[in-house]
Amino acid sequence: MISIQSEGRRGFLRAAAAFAVLPLLPGCRPDVSAQIGGADIRQRLLKNAIADAGCEWCGARDMPENLASKAVIAGPDEKGERLRIGGRVYLHDERTPAPNTLIYLYHTDIEGIYGRGSEHKHGRFRGWLLTDAEGRYEFETIRPAQYPSRRFAAHIHMTVTTQDAREDWIDSILFEGDQLISARERESRKGGFNPILTLEQSGGVLTGVRDIALPRS
Numbered sequence: 001m002i003s004i005q006s007e008g009r010r011g012f013l014r015a016a017a018a019f020a021v022l023p024l025l026p027g028c029r030p031d032v033s034a035q036i037g038g039a040d041i042r043q044r045l046l047k048n049a050i051a052d053a054g055c056e057w058c059g060a061r062d063m064p065e066n067l068a069s070k071a072v073i074a075g076p077d078e079k080g081e082r083l084r085i086g087g088r089v090y091l092h093d094e095r096t097p098a099p100n101t102l103i104y105l106y107h108t109d110i111e112g113i114y115g116r117g118s119e120h121k122h123g124r125f126r127g128w129l130l131t132d133a134e135g136r137y138e139f140e141t142i143r144p145a146q147y148p149s150r151r152f153a154a155h156i157h158m159t160v161t162t163q164d165a166r167e168d169w170i171d172s173i174l175f176e177g178d179q180l181i182s183a184r185e186r187e188s189r190k191g192g193f194n195p196i197l198t199l200e201q202s203g204g205v206l207t208g209v210r211d212i213a214l215p216r217s
Contacts, residue, residue, distance in 0.1 A: 002054070007152075009210070015035070018061070027053055027059075031101065038100075039190070041100050041130075041163065042063065042065070042067065044163040045060065045087040045100075045102045045161050045162070045163060045211070046060075046061070046063070046188075048060070048161050048163070048164075048165060048166045048167060049061040049063070049161055049167050050166065050167045052127070056121075057139060057157060057159065057169050058104075058159065058167055059104035059106065059122060059126060059128075059159060060102055060104050060159060060161040060167040062104075062128075063102060063104070063128045063215045064128060066131035066171065067102070067129070068129065068130060069129055069130060069131055069132040069136055069137050069138065070129070070138045070139065071128070071129050071135070071138075071140075072127075072139070072140050072141075073105070073107075073125050073126070073127040073139050073140065073141035074125055074141040074142040078142050079110055079142070080109070080110040080142030080143055081142060081143040081206055082140065082141075082142060082204065082205040082206065083140070083141050083142055083143045083199075083205065083206045083207075083208075084138065084139070084140045084145075084202075084205050084206070084207045084208075085138070085139060085141075085156075085173065085179075085197070085207070085208050085209070085210050086136070086137060086138035086139075086207075086209060086210075087102070087136070087137065087210040087211040087212060088131075088134065088135040088136050088211050088212070089101045089131045089135045089137065089139075089160065089208050089211075089212045089213075089214065090135060090173045090192070090211065090212065090213050090214065091213070091214055092192075092214055092216045092217075093213075094192050094213045094216070095108050097133075097135030097136075098131060098135045098162065098214055099131055099132060099133045099134065099135055099137065100130060100131060100162070100163060101130070101131045101160055101162050101214065102128060102130055102160065102161040102162070102167075103128065103129045103130075103131070103137055103158060103160055103212075104126070104127075104128050104158070104159045104160075104161070104167075105126065105127055105129075105139065105156055105157060105158045105159075106122035106123060106125060106126035106127075106157050107123075107125050107141070107144035107155065107156040107157065108123065108125075108144040108145055108147070108154070109123065109124075109125060109142075109144070109145065110142065110143075110144075110145050111145055111148065112144075112145040112146050112147045112148045112154075113148070122157075125141060125142070125144070127139060127141075140205075141156075143206060144156060144174070146178070146180060147151050150180065151180070152180055153174050153175070153178040153179075153180035153181045153182070153185065154174070154175060154178055154180075154190055155172035155173060155174050156172055156173040157169070157172050158170050158171075158172065158173065158191070158212075160191075160212065160214060160215070162214065164217070165214065165215075165217050168215050169187070169190075170190050170191030170212060170215065171185070171188050171190050171191045171195040172195065173197060173208075174195055174197070175196070175197055175199060175208075176196050176197065176198045176199070179199075182198060190215060191212050191213060191215070192211070192212060192213025192214075193210070193211045193212065193213060195210065197209070197210060
């Protein structure tokens, strides 16, 4: 497991080059690498998930039974630039690690589309992570595209849910250099830290760090 805090950004990017995809358990969807999470923790998280099916951005309610701090959102056969993002989740003070925080994320495909046909409205590039004892998480996917309308910057949606706080959205991950990033997006800090990532190449994979501070309850 990679320690973002102890190694810093450069250390994470070097260590990311050695990242090995976790084996998928039999019967699991290819977008989730699973390890056993505490059933009691999962139940407490589910109580704080937004159950309203009309919620357009929610997804904690669909969390799988097995959760891990690492996930593969897009399998190796998916077209697109490989992307790996990791970081740590902290309490609102931006210093205290927040273990057992559920992260839900989803994004478009390489054509800027979410769900197609009978797929979930968030598409097939969606996943769930449970931060480890030090608040760390990491996922691998493909770089999403801007919507076909080219009105908004390419992004990855994220929500956070804890055992003590209801599911809430945070600023989407954005990518420096995207000319569609708005002034509001550059100023917003819901989720703490900077959500606009400067990506670096590491072993043929684009890598970035997105630390998160939980919204104040």
